[in-house]
Amino acid sequence: MPDHDDMPELRPDPTDEAYRRAEQALDDAAARAERRAKVLAAVALKSAPAPASRPPARPFMRRYGGWLAAAGVAGISVLTAEQVYRSSPQKQQSPPPMVQPPAAAVQAPIAPSPPAVSSVAPPSQADRQRRPGAETADLAPPPAQARPPVTLPVAPPADAAPPPPLPIPPVERPIAPPAPAPFAAQKPNAAASEAAGKIEEETVVTTRRQAAPGAAPVAVAPKLDGARSLREAAAAGRTKEIEALLDLGVQVDAVDEAGETALMKSVQADQTEAAELLRKRGASLDRKNHAGQSARDMAAGKGDPELDQALGLTR
């Protein structure tokens, strides 16, 4: 701990005291209360969508969703092609009933399935050598790339009707990795970072960690909420805070776990000004809590003419 003799700056200085008193003399309590209400309301609202509460399934879907969709499309395409091309030759060569079909025609459907249709597992090297032209079709379909060519089991006759178009177009959209979260808003100004030194650096690093794809959420998950703040402000009669919260979009009739609104809280606490303000801002008198009581019922139970007047129950 430095000694005051060594550091005269630490001694009480009349200039410091004069400045403190000056600030005290210029203090504006009303403006301070208004600032307080706005800041706390803004913090409550902007803290609500916490990163930790995001659905955990999203990274999985972002990573695999495109592949699954592409694989599904490819599978449907292959099955459709199989049906189309299998039925076309049969139709063309189907004999009249009760007539013995030629041997070749009978063999066709029984013949080993074509590579494009039947291959599921990657073929062995020997298989590839046996069927050099079928390499592309044999490989597991790369869903995000071009649709694999379909090798027909039996070449359709020249006069056969062309097969109908495939109902689902092939998927060719490349699947991009998830875009990194934008940092522009958090990007520190270089000079300011230098000035703030390690403290600023730490803040920025943490922000990046939070936004890194796949990283575990580091940020705190403040569970403040504006509706709760509104009910608390109503019960305490803090009208400026009530106004600020409502201006920020908090629902005037938001309820707590007992089904009670801010207006009910203000009535229960005899906060006539808060009750009047809430009524003016559209709070319902007749909404009931889980016990079946409305703000109107609560006010009637109190029998306070001033409160009744604030609520607009008497004229």
Added chain:
Amino acid sequence: MEPDPADDADLLRAHGAGDAHAFARLYDRYDRPCYRFIRRTLAAAHAEAADDLHQETWLAVSRNAASFDPRKASFPAWLFAIARNKVWDHLRRRKAGIVALVGEDDAVMAIPDPGPNPLDQAVSRELAQRIVEAVEALPLAQRETFVMFAHAGLSLEDVAAATGVPVETAKSRLRYARAALRQALADERPAHA
């Protein structure tokens, strides 16, 4: 036994854990010096931005609560570093104020101590306004150092941490700021005598 409720880091952690009142308590503890720091650093020319920057500062505190490490800096030093960055960003956007930093440390070296201190006078509202104006007329680096130290009660180490300079530099700035203010207030004195 309950943890010390006066610990800023505890309040910040409680805020992170969802305690709705913890942040308000922390805010009530520092809002006044924080706001005045912002307001005085902006000076009259940018006074209209003070409320917004004050709010942005506290939102940043809330958002970055998890990154606060009490072993590296005190909460006031961290808070004022954030507030300072907000002010500087604002001034930089408006291309103002920063130029006052150049050469400021040598500018007031020769100012003599005018003698009797300002406490000898009653601090009327009018005089208070003049004192504040004198503070706002200080070079930016001296001003922020003086307000942090004299009003917000930060230690020189915290001021140095918040402004990113060595303690010796913070000490010099404080000394020059006081000298300049004494001179300014001495010039005021005849009018109020």
